[in-house]
Amino acid sequence: MLEVNGIKKVYEGKSRTVEAVRNLTFTLQKGEFACLVGPSGSGKTTLLKIMSGLLDPTAGEVLLDGKRVDGPPPGMAIVFQEYGRSLFPWMSVRENVELPLKQKKVPAARRKELVDESVAAVGLADVHSAYPWQLSGGMQQRVAIARAIAYEPQVLLMDEPFAAVDAQTRADLEDLVRDLWHRFQVTTLFVTHDIDESVYLGQRVIVLSSSPTVIRDDVAIDLPEERDQLHTRSSPRFAELRARVFEQIHRPVEGQAHGVATHAPDVIAPSGATAVSATSDGGH
Amino acid sequence: MAFLRRAGFALGLPIVLFTLWWVTSASSTDFYFPPLSRIVDSLVEEWFGPRLADDVLPSLIRLTAGYLIAALVGITLGVLIGTYKRLRDLLEPVLEFFRAIPPPVVVPILMLIFGIENTMKIVVITFGCMWPILLNTAEGVRAVDSVLSDTAKTYRISGAARLRNLILPAASPQIFAGLRQGLSVAIILMVISELFAASDGLGFAIVQAQRSFAIPEMWAGMLMLGLLGFLLSLLFRLVENRWLAWYHGLRRAQRAG
Ligand SMILES: Nc1ncnc2c1ncn2[C@@H]1O[C@H](COP(=O)(O)OP(=O)(O)OP(=O)(O)O)[C@@H](O)[C@H]1O
Ligand SMILES: [Mg+2]
Numbered sequence: 001m002l003e004v005n006g007i008k009k010v011y012e013g014k015s016r017t018v019e020a021v022r023n024l025t026f027t028l029q030k031g032e033f034a035c036l037v038g039p040s041g042s043g044k045t046t047l048l049k050i051m052s053g054l055l056d057p058t059a060g061e062v063l064l065d066g067k068r069v070d071g072p073p074p075g076m077a078i079v080f081q082e083y084g085r086s087l088f089p090w091m092s093v094r095e096n097v098e099l100p101l102k103q104k105k106v107p108a109a110r111r112k113e114l115v116d117e118s119v120a121a122v123g124l125a126d127v128h129s130a131y132p133w134q135l136s137g138g139m140q141q142r143v144a145i146a147r148a149i150a151y152e153p154q155v156l157l158m159d160e161p162f163a164a165v166d167a168q169t170r171a172d173l174e175d176l177v178r179d180l181w182h183r184f185q186v187t188t189l190f191v192t193h194d195i196d197e198s199v200y201l202g203q204r205v206i207v208l209s210s211s212p213t214v215i216r217d218d219v220a221i222d223l224p225e226e227r228d229q230l231h232t233r234s235s236p237r238f239a240e241l242r243a244r245v246f247e248q249i250h251r252p253v254e255g256q257a258h259g260v261a262t263h264a265p266d267v268i269a270p271s272g273a274t275a276v277s278a279t280s281d282g283g284h
Numbered sequence: 285m286a287f288l289r290r291a292g293f294a295l296g297l298p299i300v301l302f303t304l305w306w307v308t309s310a311s312s313t314d315f316y317f318p319p320l321s322r323i324v325d326s327l328v329e330e331w332f333g334p335r336l337a338d339d340v341l342p343s344l345i346r347l348t349a350g351y352l353i354a355a356l357v358g359i360t361l362g363v364l365i366g367t368y369k370r371l372r373d374l375l376e377p378v379l380e381f382f383r384a385i386p387p388p389v390v391v392p393i394l395m396l397i398f399g400i401e402n403t404m405k406i407v408v409i410t411f412g413c414m415w416p417i418l419l420n421t422a423e424g425v426r427a428v429d430s431v432l433s434d435t436a437k438t439y440r441i442s443g444a445a446r447l448r449n450l451i452l453p454a455a456s457p458q459i460f461a462g463l464r465q466g467l468s469v470a471i472i473l474m475v476i477s478e479l480f481a482a483s484d485g486l487g488f489a490i491v492q493a494q495r496s497f498a499i500p501e502m503w504a505g506m507l508m509l510g511l512l513g514f515l516l517s518l519l520f521r522l523v524e525n526r527w528l529a530w531y532h533g534l535r536r537a538q539r540a541g
Contacts, residue, residue: 078434
């Protein structure tokens with residue numbers, strides 16, 4: 001169980017202080033799959049860093065199985081947003097994926113198995129001896145994902161992991177992540193800009209407001225467990241959930257002067273955006 | 285073909301200069317500027333003869349010893365200073381002070397302490413070429429990418445594994461830059477330490493030749509030094525290209541993209 005209690009983070013700079021997140025509280029049950037959406041700059045990366053113990057919060061605490069997180073806990077893997085910079089350029093794809101396993105003292109035979117499996121799972125079996133800088137952005141991102149899944153984590157945090165891949169690969173990777181979660185019941189927090197993706201993937205979507213960041217909404221995704229790209233995404237329930245998330249993101253901030261809607265330009269509108277806006281307009 | 289063209293380019297100018305020197309000096313009767321043919325004779329007879337073992341080898345051994353110690357100490361201290369900010373703040377003024385001392389001036393002092401034998405010369409070489417190695421290493425360690433460092437932290441790569449898999453490779457381009465600077469300083473100091481007081485070595489032999497008016501031999505010694513420096517830097521390039529293959533590839537990829 002991963003508890004986030006009243007997390008607040010203020011970056012103290014020389015010329016400016018930034019309140020990245022104001023007050024975040026939520027709990028991820030063991031084995032739960034949650035998605036986190038929020039506009040650019042709303043502090044998603046900041047939150048992930050705090051949850052993994054890489055960054056100290058200004059206030060509040062993170063508890064993993066009741067223990068306070070004050071450094072990266074064992075069994076946690078992160079796929080960083082800056083995937084390109086998170087791969088060791090002096091190591092081949094294989095070595096990159098294998099390194100954390102060596103550190104975990106996984107026996108060599110098992111290590112080979114895990115590396116082969118995960119590299120194949122992200123569709124990179126034929127480039128395992130290449131260096132990261134010889135690969136495209138999307139391929140690099142998949143290496144970072146392969147490294148995380150080979151690690152067999154109990155908690156998996158992913159920061160916009162599919163930002164640089166094409167639509168087809170993205171769909172494949174989405175199903176891969178769901179499949180892994182099914183098989184190993186990894187507690188997963190998945191950050192994305194894409195509303196459709198957030199609804200499709202998890203059991204729950206946590207919607208962040210723009211800065212000063214609080215939790216806007218926490219939507220339970222009651223789609224059937226068996227999902228597939230075509231049918232799930234075209235189901236009426238999917239459209240309803242998507243509309244709800246969309247509405248929350250685009251809702252004006254309470255108490256803000258003039259009632260000007262804070263738009264979230266970086267949030268990718270779902271493909272049925274016009275229909276969705278029509279619905280939400282009707283609701284006002 | 286491309287290789288031949290490159291080799292031709294690299295060798296072209298040296299051949300032209302050498303020929304020019306050969307031709308213009310051929311009929312020289314000036315005592316101080318003997319014909320190149322005589323210098324080459326002396327180079328082959330003396331420097332590639334008995335002096336190779338008597339003078340060149342001792343010089344090379346001292347150079348290697350001093351350089352390796354400097355590399356070891358410089359990289360170790362550089363990693364520590366680059367890692368711990370407190371240590372850096374503490375040591376920075378002292379380091380700047382020592383670095384500002386031109387190494388040749390410590391020779392007389394070190395002579396008093398260590399005598400004129402090998403120890404003194406090795407210490408001089410180490411003292412001089414350690415600074416570029418140390419400072420470059422510290423700079424490289426300090427500049428390790430924060431995302432890479434976070435990645436290592438989340439996968440709990442720490443201690444020796446962190447040093448081996450993250451810090452040293454990440455800093456290696458800068459470490460090599462420091463080593464390269466250090467190498468040229470080391471060669472200079474190898475000669476200088478032998479000019480003051482010595483019983484063998486390249487620098488010693490060149491000064492001996494000059495004092496005994498063995499002018500072709502003196503010139504030949506200079507050629508020998510040039511040749512040695514050239515070979516050492518070639519060797520260095522070979523090692524560097526092997527170790528930093530990933531870095532050169534990365535840079536090429538970045539430039540192309
Ligand atoms: N190291 C830092 N120092 C100062 N301010 C920072 C730092 N990191 C982030 N911030 C600020 O904190 C806020 C939240 O940043 P964060 O990267 O967490 O947002 P995000 O939700 O991940 O955005 P995006 O979707 O664009 O990745 C931003 O205003 C950013 O400028
Ligand atoms: Mg981010």
